[in-house]
Amino acid sequence: MDKKLRSEHLHECLRREVLMSAKKFSWFRALHKAIKCPNRRFYFWWRIASYWHHSDSRFLKKRAAKINRKLVFKYGTEIQLGAHIGPGMVISHHHGIVINGSAVIGHSFRIRQNATIGITGADVNKEPASIIIGNNVSIGACSCIIADKIRIGDDVVIGAMSFVNKDIPANSTVYSEKRLHVIPNKLHAE
Known part of the structure; x- marks a missing residue:
């Protein structure tokens, strides 16, 4: 993504x-x-x-890594800097959230405490991992999305304590009991 598009994306994310x-x-x-608003500092x-x-600057990349380390220690939320997340991210409760850097997540994303979006890393000789999550996705508390290649569509709700x-x-x-259940939303089924 070129610098102008990255800048526009940053402005839209900060605005929302x-x-x-x-x-x-x-x-x-x-x-x-x-x-003024401590609950918005993490996003900023x-x-x-x-x-x-x-960016292309080694200096800025080092500063970014330092900022991210401080955020992890202060908030207990580890979103790797390689992750691409669209505007409108909402973190309901910060503690225990982990998002792998290979994740590409759409706009209006909501995630709750103790949720993980990660890769298995089982076979490092395969093609790179890709975790694609669509727009308007909500992930419940204590949920785990683990795969080297996974695609989650738009307008998906993942219930608490689900393993995907x-x-x-x-x-x-989507919700879990003893096995994963996927139910089409009735509002969009027609």
């Missing part, structure tokens, strides 16, 4: 996650909200670190 406003983005207002700093991580290691079609609700 830090400013929480439909108004045009401004750095002054973003900094003001990040200082993680988005800045992610932006720097994807297979593709999930769009417009579905």
